[in-house]
Amino acid sequence: MEIDYSEFNNPRLAKIYDSFNPLTDDETFWVKKIESLHVTNISDLGCGTGLLTCKLASFGYNITGIDPASSMLEVAKNKLYADKVKWRKGSSEQLEKNSNDLVVMTSHVAQFFVKNYEWNKSLKDIYNSLKPGAYLLFDSKNPLLEPWKKWNKEDSCRILESSEGKVESWIELISIKGNKVQFKIHYLFVDTQEKMVANMELVYRSKNQLIKDLEQNGFELQKTYGNWDGSNLDENSPEMIFLAKKKY
Template sequence: MLYHDPRLVALYDALNPFAPDTSFYIALADSARHVVDLGCGTGMLACELARRGHRVTGIDPSREMLRVARARPDADRVTWVEGDAQALPFVGAADLLLMTGHVAQVFPDDDALLATLKAARRALRRGGVIAFESRNPAARAWENWTRERSTRRIEAPDGTMVEVWQERHAEPDPGTSGRVAFTTRYRFAEGETLEAASELRFRTRDELTRLLHAAGFAQIDWYGDWDRAPVAETSRELIAVAR
């Protein structure tokens, strides 16, 4: 889902607060001089890294998301770029490139994800690292994308409450990775409901490994959770740290 509506962008941080994944990526960046946050969203992670002394470039295709990012504390320490992986040749060599928030799943076709991974490889210095996460298809997260299982209430910036839920349209064949289409609905206090359609691609670790190798990454460390636990059948995440 590409966030353009300012009412939905305003809810993004409430739906995606500072969490264990944020801490994982902050720790990973400890020795990196230049960090590129590809798909930086509202800039929470980018600004936190800049506050800690890293040189940071935040790239996102959503102008509305970047408008929020530029208003954050320490935003003046970040270089903001409206765009996607095509902007990478122009931002300078990076020590670490991050794709957080399950960005890797928004690429429905392998060719599109591979092109992004190749662009990332070219943007990294020798020995540089790419890190991202993708939901483990074996955990079948889409089964919870129903109104009954996913409804939650969050507080909007104006103090009103917003009801949010997902409704899945279809699912991959049992036990396999593939595309999952769903709609996220936002019901505001005054009764108005906004809808945002999305499609995510679930890939297995083997599929992601093949794409990373094809992009030129030789060594890949895999984790199944933000505490760096190994990947297990029940792991919700497939977290890749590759060089």
Template sequence: MTAQLAALYDVENPWGRDDEFFLRLANRTPAARVVDLGCGTGRLTLALAAAGHSVTGVEPARASLDAARGKPDGGRVTWIEGIAADLPAAAYDLALLTSHVAQEIRDDAEWAGTLVELRRALVDGGRLAFDSRDPAARRWERWNPAHSRRRLALPDGTTVDAWTELTEVRDGQVSFRHHYRYPDGRELRSAGTLRFRTEAELRASLTAAGFTVDRMCGGWAGEPVGASQDGELIVVARAADHCQRR
């Protein structure tokens, strides 16, 4: 991600119900040690620190991490340019993967390895929470110019026209391309692919990595899976005691 795309990301993704959900979850443990994996430009990461938690933000994209570091109170967070394998062992009470970061980990072996590393980084009984779009909701069908056109107002007053196009759906993976057109005709593009895992696949991968699922919701108000227009799979799991796994 370039610095320009990072700025566009911040405009497109303001504070929302998902952030409120994860912040409330963290606040159940005062002064929790939290790791935000795939923290992006730090929207939730910084809010967690402001709420009194000890926060580590982990992000592999340097431009996103630079944007996060440069924000007000960025010095209150420990920033790591890396992945889950770079985390210390038994150092956190809560691990978060928000804004559908879990779907960015497309390879199933890599996803399994990430969960194992997060279990290693959590204390016994520590929690893991993340969101992943429910494939049954088929949200990608809205990723076309007719449904996705939007206008973004940048902090400097520039107005950018944006839209998304679907490019491929195959084997549980959905590819797309974001377009951003500036007033001078210049256009930026950002392509991506997301892995859509089913509820059963998520549960199986969590169990294999040493987690037990506390709850799985379909929407940000706590609706059951399949009962919300949000079309989510919101997971809260707990790291099993190592002694219990032997």
């Protein structure tokens, strides 16, 4: 299967992204956590449609939103407070050196750095973009819960209203190879009966692997959380949320 990530790269699918992926309890968690860090300059790496980016801009943070998908950035730029955000197309190479108090990656952006060299490069770029003692905050799904077990039409089908009318969407698991999972997201635009498919791949790194990667790239782990209520991370937690600090 040729991976196209058209969930983000297709303009029509980017337009319906927020309807299928709204921020809820996670937004409250990110906002409170970021507030507690007393930071000023933030970069939101993999900012997507700017759901959190624009929210943070509304609080007066000096924020940069970075994403490789032009279609997602187009949606982001039309949001309230988008004019307060510096938007950059690309990935971690767009992070400005020695300038950030915090880099965030939300809604499992870290899992899109599928190859280890991409992930390690992005951690190095993040490290170089942080001021001494500054923070990295991100989430990744817990592989121990094997969330892909519910990736079939029966368990995952949703029909939602969107800016493109009523849309049905469901996830189909294609393959699991090591910690990499390939899947398709199917879309049916109900009014026109038009169908679209996004071919996707995510990596599910373990908690220990992510901690090791952080340490090897110059970060000191400050705290982990297992869900949006701030609970501790254990083997039954759906989320793995990491707060790390630039060490040197």
